[in-house]
Amino acid sequence: MDLSTHTLVVHADEKVATALKARLDQEPGSESRLSGRRNLDGDAAAWIVVATIAGQALPHVLDFLKSCLSAKQVKKFKIGDIEIENPTPEDLEILRKEIQNRRE
Amino acid sequence: MSDFDNIAIEEALKSSLGRTAIFRRYDRENKTPMNFVLDEVQRQIGPGFGVYWVDGGHPEVFCLPGFSPIPVVFSTRYLSLTAFVRRLFVEESLKGVLPDVAERTALKVIAELSLRHGDPDVAVLALVKSITGKGIWISDDDQLMALEHEPIHENYMATWFYGLLHELGHLHPAQNSAFGEKHAFSDARILAAIAASLDRFPAYPDGMKRAAIEQARQSQENSILRIDHLRTEGLADMFAASVLFKSTFEIMKRVNQKQFEVIRYVQEIVVFSNIIAVIDRCRRTAALATLTGGTRAAAFESALHPVSMMVRGMMLREYLDRAVAEYLYSKPTTRQFEDVEQLIDKINGSFSETVDTIDSGVARAMAFSLFPEHRTNGLAALDAFRIELAESPLGGAEARRFCELADSLSISGKLLTALKGILS
Numbered sequence: 001m002d003l004s005t006h007t008l009v010v011h012a013d014e015k016v017a018t019a020l021k022a023r024l025d026q027e028p029g030s031e032s033r034l035s036g037r038r039n040l041d042g043d044a045a046a047w048i049v050v051a052t053i054a055g056q057a058l059p060h061v062l063d064f065l066k067s068c069l070s071a072k073q074v075k076k077f078k079i080g081d082i083e084i085e086n087p088t089p090e091d092l093e094i095l096r097k098e099i100q101n102r103r104e
Numbered sequence: 105m106s107d108f109d110n111i112a113i114e115e116a117l118k119s120s121l122g123r124t125a126i127f128r129r130y131d132r133e134n135k136t137p138m139n140f141v142l143d144e145v146q147r148q149i150g151p152g153f154g155v156y157w158v159d160g161g162h163p164e165v166f167c168l169p170g171f172s173p174i175p176v177v178f179s180t181r182y183l184s185l186t187a188f189v190r191r192l193f194v195e196e197s198l199k200g201v202l203p204d205v206a207e208r209t210a211l212k213v214i215a216e217l218s219l220r221h222g223d224p225d226v227a228v229l230a231l232v233k234s235i236t237g238k239g240i241w242i243s244d245d246d247q248l249m250a251l252e253h254e255p256i257h258e259n260y261m262a263t264w265f266y267g268l269l270h271e272l273g274h275l276h277p278a279q280n281s282a283f284g285e286k287h288a289f290s291d292a293r294i295l296a297a298i299a300a301s302l303d304r305f306p307a308y309p310d311g312m313k314r315a316a317i318e319q320a321r322q323s324q325e326n327s328i329l330r331i332d333h334l335r336t337e338g339l340a341d342m343f344a345a346s347v348l349f350k351s352t353f354e355i356m357k358r359v360n361q362k363q364f365e366v367i368r369y370v371q372e373i374v375v376f377s378n379i380i381a382v383i384d385r386c387r388r389t390a391a392l393a394t395l396t397g398g399t400r401a402a403a404f405e406s407a408l409h410p411v412s413m414m415v416r417g418m419m420l421r422e423y424l425d426r427a428v429a430e431y432l433y434s435k436p437t438t439r440q441f442e443d444v445e446q447l448i449d450k451i452n453g454s455f456s457e458t459v460d461t462i463d464s465g466v467a468r469a470m471a472f473s474l475f476p477e478h479r480t481n482g483l484a485a486l487d488a489f490r491i492e493l494a495e496s497p498l499g500g501a502e503a504r505r506f507c508e509l510a511d512s513l514s515i516s517g518k519l520l521t522a523l524k525g526i527l528s
Contacts (some may be wrong), residue, residue: 007115010334035116036168036169037169039387048116
């Protein structure tokens with residue numbers, strides 16, 4: 001049984017960030033925060049989600065994010081010490097396998 | 105603050121600021137001008153915010169209102185940059201060279217911001233354009249020490265705190281208020297201000313103006329002219345101006361270095377609202393520009409930015425007229441109000457030529473960055489820079505600092521590699 005927890009940081013547009021937050025809220029034991037990033041001109045085009053999630057839930061969250069990667073809606077993805085700018089579905093698949101390997 | 109809130113804010117800031125930025129929560133115990141200002145902010149909006157002092161990284165001030173307490177970022181790089189841009193607006197000695205200096209300054213800011221928001225190759229082109237053939241070198245490096253030792257008066261307070269106070273203004277309870285139809289922040293008045301501002305841009309086609317008005321009405325649109333967006337920004341501008349007014353007057357009385365002058369205060373508000381407009385235009389350009397050209401929607405949105413700043417200027421002006429009249433006359437008569445309006449018109453007028461000259465320089469820098477037809481081939485531009493480099497040690501030093509910044513942000517690109525090759 002995987003008892004690890006991970007800290008996840010995702011920069012995305014509002015739609016994806018809001019959907020991700022809702023998805024994270026379904027995971028038992030996870031905590032998350034969602035915020036727009038407001039600059040001086042009031043442009044809140046960038047949104048950020050920070051969460052801690054259980055290792056068991058991580059593959060589901062990565063699968064969810066993979067489905068949101070069209071049209072560069074996710075700008076940055078960070079989990080632990082791994083950070084990916086403009087992630088592709090392939091990047092997340094590699095990451096998912098890497099995390100699975102670590103668990104095994 | 106829960107442990108998770110603490111972790112979430114740290115992670116959000118680390119990730120937003122880049123790896124090289126150093127940040128810390130600002131200590132509210134020390135007796136500093138910043139704490140003097142923040143005490144007034146806290147009196148007005150409560151304690152639910154935390155200011156984070158950031159050295160290095162991107163020149164940006166921002167807040168993350170979804171966290172608790174709300175982190176508000178105070179970037180020393182942004183402070184240095186605004187102090188640098190301020191010189192364009194106030195230094196008489198730059199008048200004769202202002203068109204060139206303004207364009208090069210805007211290109212440099214676009215270059216730096218493109219490293220974060222946009223295309224690193226455009227960043228290199230903008231940087232090379234900003235330094236090739238440059239005759240006048242004004243340092244835009246870290247100004248922190250010099251700024252700290254300035255006497256505490258209107259200029260000091262506006263330079264240090266206008267941007268920060270604007271961000272904190274987003275947290276004011278009035279942001280959630282409803283406004284009656286005649287209020288300056290009602291939908292009807294803001295829409296009227298948008299229409300009036302668009303009329304001041306005769307070169308914009310009528311179809312574009314109609315589309316802009318239509319977008320302004322739609323709350324689901326992401327337009328810079330959206331009514332609720334302008335209301336939020338207008339309120340934040342007003343909050344910044346009002347806290348600055350009160351705290352500048354009071355701190356000057358307390359430190360007694362010089363008497364508060366309301367005209368100087370108004371001058372600084374006029375200058376800083378323009379500085380913010382310049383830096384924001386550069387930031388938006390940086391986000392939109394690519395090596396192959398921007399989208400039509402991006403160019404449209406960029407063209408509406410000066411309109412949005414004009415609407416905000418109108419809303420701020422209402423506050424300034426009233427605040428200055430009440431400061432000077434306590435209970436001003438209609439005639440006294442008119443005198444104040446004329447006084448502020450005169451102050452605005454004294455900057456209009458400078459603002460227009462700077463705007464034209466910024467517009468040329470934007471055209472260069474946004475539209476490939478306005479620039480020469482990237483490698484040809486780098487070659488021109490290479491030829492000049494032997495006789496331009498300052499240009500070489502500036503380009504090296506830019507490459508160091510790119511490296512610290514782990515940014516790579518074809519033209520960046522070529523630039524490093526020239527410098528090596």
